[in-house]
Amino acid sequence: MRRSPWFGRILIAFSLVTGSTLASGEAQAAAAPIDSVVPVPVSVQSIANVTYNLTSSTQIRAQADATGPANLLATTLRRSTGFALPVSQSTGDGITLQLSGADPQVGAQGYQLDVATTGVTIKATAPAGLINGTQTLRQLLPPKIEASTVQNGPWPVPGARILDYPRFGHRGAMLDVARHFFTPDVVKRYIDEIALYKINYLHLHLADDQGWRIVIDSWPRLATYGGSTQVGGGAGGYYTKAQYTDIVNYAGERGITIVPEIDMPGHTNAALASYAQLNCNNTAPPLYTGTNVGFSSLCVPKDVTYQFVDDVVRELAAITPGPFIHIGGDEAQSTSDADYRTFMNKILPIVTKYGKQNMGWHDVAKVNPPTSVIPQYWGTTTSNSSVAAAAGRGNKILMSPANKAYLDMKYNSSTSLGLNWAGYIEVRTAYDWNPGSYLSGVGESAVRGVEAPLWSETIRTRQDIEYMAFPRLPAIAEIGWSPWSKHNWDAFRQRLGAQGPRWQAMGVNFYRSSQVPWA
Ligand code: NGO
Numbered sequence: 001m002r003r004s005p006w007f008g009r010i011l012i013a014f015s016l017v018t019g020s021t022l023a024s025g026e027a028q029a030a031a032a033p034i035d036s037v038v039p040v041p042v043s044v045q046s047i048a049n050v051t052y053n054l055t056s057s058t059q060i061r062a063q064a065d066a067t068g069p070a071n072l073l074a075t076t077l078r079r080s081t082g083f084a085l086p087v088s089q090s091t092g093d094g095i096t097l098q099l100s101g102a103d104p105q106v107g108a109q110g111y112q113l114d115v116a117t118t119g120v121t122i123k124a125t126a127p128a129g130l131i132n133g134t135q136t137l138r139q140l141l142p143p144k145i146e147a148s149t150v151q152n153g154p155w156p157v158p159g160a161r162i163l164d165y166p167r168f169g170h171r172g173a174m175l176d177v178a179r180h181f182f183t184p185d186v187v188k189r190y191i192d193e194i195a196l197y198k199i200n201y202l203h204l205h206l207a208d209d210q211g212w213r214i215v216i217d218s219w220p221r222l223a224t225y226g227g228s229t230q231v232g233g234g235a236g237g238y239y240t241k242a243q244y245t246d247i248v249n250y251a252g253e254r255g256i257t258i259v260p261e262i263d264m265p266g267h268t269n270a271a272l273a274s275y276a277q278l279n280c281n282n283t284a285p286p287l288y289t290g291t292n293v294g295f296s297s298l299c300v301p302k303d304v305t306y307q308f309v310d311d312v313v314r315e316l317a318a319i320t321p322g323p324f325i326h327i328g329g330d331e332a333q334s335t336s337d338a339d340y341r342t343f344m345n346k347i348l349p350i351v352t353k354y355g356k357q358n359m360g361w362h363d364v365a366k367v368n369p370p371t372s373v374i375p376q377y378w379g380t381t382t383s384n385s386s387v388a389a390a391a392g393r394g395n396k397i398l399m400s401p402a403n404k405a406y407l408d409m410k411y412n413s414s415t416s417l418g419l420n421w422a423g424y425i426e427v428r429t430a431y432d433w434n435p436g437s438y439l440s441g442v443g444e445s446a447v448r449g450v451e452a453p454l455w456s457e458t459i460r461t462r463q464d465i466e467y468m469a470f471p472r473l474p475a476i477a478e479i480g481w482s483p484w485s486k487h488n489w490d491a492f493r494q495r496l497g498a499q500g501p502r503w504q505a506m507g508v509n510f511y512r513s514s515q516v517p518w519a
Helices: 005-018 024-030 064-081 127-140 184-195 241-253 269-274 303-318 337-353 362-367 385-393 427-431 462-469 472-481 489-506
Strands: 043-054 060-062 094-098 111-116 119-123 155-164 170-176 201-205 257-264 324-328 357-361 374-377 397-399 447-454
Touching: 043 111, 060 064, 064 094, 064 127, 094 127, 111 127, 119 127, 127 155, 170 184, 170 472, 184 201, 184 241, 184 462, 184 472, 201 447, 241 257, 257 303, 303 324, 303 337, 324 337, 337 357, 337 362, 357 362, 362 374, 362 385, 374 385, 385 397, 427 472, 427 489, 447 462, 447 472, 462 472, 472 489
Parallel strands: 060 094, 094 119, 170 201, 170 447, 201 257, 257 324, 324 357, 357 374, 374 397, 397 447
Antiparallel strands: 043 155, 111 119, 111 155
16 A cells, blocks of 8 residues: 555654554564563653663663673673673663662562663562663663664663562473484573573473483483484484583573483383383383374383483482473373372382472373472363362462463464364464463462473474464463453553564564564
8 A cells, every 4th residue: 555654654653652553664663672571571661852862972880799690791782782881880871780779579580661861770579670670671772782783773762660569470481302302502592582582491391201311320321312313204313411401501590400300200212211220021112203293111120210310310419400300291191090100109208309390281280299390281271170179188289281372282274283173373362361260179369470491302402492482472471470350352452562572682583473563
C-alpha cells in the first residue's frame, strides 16, 4: 500500500503515544526500549525529558562485591561501543552498581534501577540482583548494543525508575546434551542468551540412552565409550571435569546455577553398554543411536548398581557448587513399579549424603519422596494425583508442562525441527498459562518455579537450539519472573517484537512467528 509521508508521521506519533507497535515499516519508531523490557518489570516509571547518554568517558563504579557483575556489564558494553568503560570502586557520575540502599522489596534477586541525566544506578541486596539489573539496562540501550563489533552511537538510556523482583525464585532452561552432544562453546552461548532474560538455572541432561556426557573417574568407560555416539550415529562427545567446571563458572558469573542430571533407572543404555556388570544378565547391550524411550533399566537387585550410583553422585557433587542433582526417574517402563520404588528409596539418600537436594521428573512423586525432593512436572494434563499429593505433603513442584514449556515441540505443522507428541506450541501457547494455578492441587505456594526444557533428538547445532528457544524461552522467562497481574499477551507480543533487532545484532537464529509484530 502507498501512503503519503504525513500519514506515516501520524502513525509514528500515534504509536509513541499509545506505545503500540505498527505493522512492518512503521514498527521501528514504536519500539521504545522503556516499554520493551522482557520479562516485564514489576514497576516502570518513565521520567520525562531525562536521558543518560553512555559515552567514551562513562565510568562503571562498583563496590567490592559488585565487581563481578560490573566487569561482566563492562565486557558486554565495550564490544559494541568500543568505549574503555573502566571499572573502579570510585563514586561519581556514570553507571553505579551498589549492594546498599535498595528497597527491601527487591529481595535476593531483584533490583532497583534509576536513570538520571548524570548516570544509571543499580541497587540490589545481592550480586544476583545486580546481574538482573544489568540485564534490564542492556535492554534499555539501543538493540545494536548487542553487536559483537564496534557500532556508531549514540547510546541513550531513557529516564526511568524501575523496581523489579521475581515472582518465582527458580526460572530454568534445560539443554539435552545427551541425544546430541553440544560443545562447551555452544553451551556458553546458550548461557549468554538465556541470562539476558533473567533465567537463573540451567539444567544439563548429561546422560541418556544415546550418550553419557561427563567424565566419571571411577567408571571411565561411561564417557569414553558411552559418550562415543549420539542420535543418528555421529561422534557424540563428553565434558572433562575441567570443561564442566568451566561451564559451571561461566554460568555462575552470569547468575546461573547448573543443575546436572543423570537420568536413572531408565534412559541408561549408554551406561549399560559401557559396563556389562550393570546389567542383570551381565551382558552389555550395543550402543544406541535411535530415539525410542523406555527400553533400558539399571539392574535394581544388584549391589553394584548402588556402588555405581554412589560413585557417580559423589564425583558429580564434588564438581557441582549448586544445591541440586537431578536424578531423572522418567519413563522407567522397563522397571517394575516395585523395583522403581526400591531403586528410588535407595538412591535419593545417596544424593542427600553428598550434600545435594534431589530433583527428579514428576514420575518420582509416585514413591512418596521426602518433601525436600523437587518433582518436575512434564505432563500434558492439568491434573496429576501423585504430583498433587506430593504438593499436599509439602514438596515444591517445578513446572514444565510439555504442551506449554517444551522447547522441542514444533511451533506448527510446518516446523521442520522438533517433535509434536505434546502438540504444537506457538508463542502464545508458551506464554498463556499460569504456573501458579495450572495443575489442580498445586497452587502458587507449592510451585518452585518454571523450566523450559529443550530435548535434542532433532536438534544438532546452536542455530537449531536458537530457533526452538527464541522466542519461546523469553515467554517462559516472563511467566516465571513477572507478576501475574502484568500478564498480557497483546503487550507481551509488542515487547517481544522489540527483541527481534537485538537477536539480529547477536546473530541469534530466531523463529519469526507471525503472532509477533517484529520490529
Ligand atoms: C519426554 C522424555 C524425553 C524425551 C522428551 C521429548 C521426558 C521427561 N522424558 O520428556 O526422554 O526426550 O519427552 O520431548
